[in-house]
Each structure stands twice: as C-alpha cells, then as structure tokens.
Amino acid sequence: QSVMTQPPSVSGAPGQTVTISCIGNTSNIGAGSDVHWYQQLPGAAPRLLIYANTDRPSGVPDRFSGSRSGTSASLAITGLQTEDEADYHCQSYDSTMTHVLFGGGTRLTVL
C-alpha cells in the first residue's frame, strides 16, 4: 500500500484534458516536499515528465503540466494523444528527504 494515493485509472478521448491526482499527507507533500511525475510506456522504464511540482525537462511537450497544493498534487494532460496512453507515477519524499515515496500509479487509457 503506497503512502501517496493515485486513482488506479483515468481515461479520455483524443483532444480532451485529463487530470491525475496524487494525495499525500502532512509528512510529505504537505510538509513542502516536491512532487515529480513519471510516464511509463508499455514495456519501458519510467521517464521523468515533471519535476519540482511544475517544471518540465527539455523535450517534454507543454501539454503536460503539474501543480501542487496543500497535501496533494496533480498532473494535467491537455490535447490527449494516443501516444499518451501509459502509466503515470507521482513521486515525492518525506520531510527529512530521507525516504523516496511513490504513488500507486495511474493507467491512462486514450479512448
């Protein structure tokens, strides 16, 4: 059982917007710990999608955006494309930056 909670699945049609939530607590996200997001395509290792709550590594389309508020964070994907179909994982850490924490992952289906 993960410390941070994500919905097991979300779906949307091409062109639509979907949002994936990541709910933590006062010992991690609520304590100011940053949230990072990873995209995992089928059969591949995850890749960094969003870091430090809102920032995108070079090469990540601006259709992907992140936010953090209180004890939770969200990943938004606008203009859904079929190639966005993947698993998405949120990651944070405890308030002492000692332990890495993951959400349970969310499978995105593009209808």
Next chain:
Amino acid sequence: QVQLQESGPGLVKPSQTLSLTCTVSGVSISSKTYYWSWIRQPAGKGLEWVGRIHSSGRRDYNPSLKSRVTLSLDTSKNQFSLRLNSVTAADTALYYCVRLGKLLTVDFWGQGSLVTVSS
C-alpha cells in the same frame, strides 16, 4: 552519457538471498552530487523504492524492507549492489537501478532486471 545496467540471477529460491549489481557508465559513483538507488516494480503494479546509497557511505532504506536489505558500493568497478535476504514470492519484481538527482528525482534508469522468487 549516463547509463546503468543491472545484472544478477533471474531466479531465486524462497528464503534465499537476492543479489543484483548495477554497473554505471558515464559518471563516477564517487560523485558527491548523487545518490544511487534501487526501485522495484511487481508485474502490473506500481513502483516501490527499496533504498539509496551515497559515496559518503550513507545508506537509507525503505522502512518496510530495512531489516532485509543491504546496499553497497564498489568504486573501483563503478558499481553498486543490492542484497535482499529471506525472500518470498512477494519479492518477485522488475528491479531497476537508478540515479537520484536534484530534489531526489530519478534522472537515469537502468533497463530493469526481472527477479522471480520460486522453488
């Protein structure tokens, strides 16, 4: 460029010890900037952090695995290793070795090594 490659047995018997090694290229594991870490993923499930090690010797482990896990560094070979003892079927997973960068982001991943615990 930075690359990580896991190696080790793909099959381990219950109650025995799982051992994996990660060979790093493109950066020295002696760098004070990074932690080196293991993350595992059971089939069809989410990611679970196992632990991390720094060139200073500092080690931190997932509390749920702490009693069974040991991480080590071999700077002469630019490798780091995982040992997980007393394994059960619940330890069956794809094990990734990774580099932890700024703000503990995982900025480089190995391709993953599948370990199955079975008699």
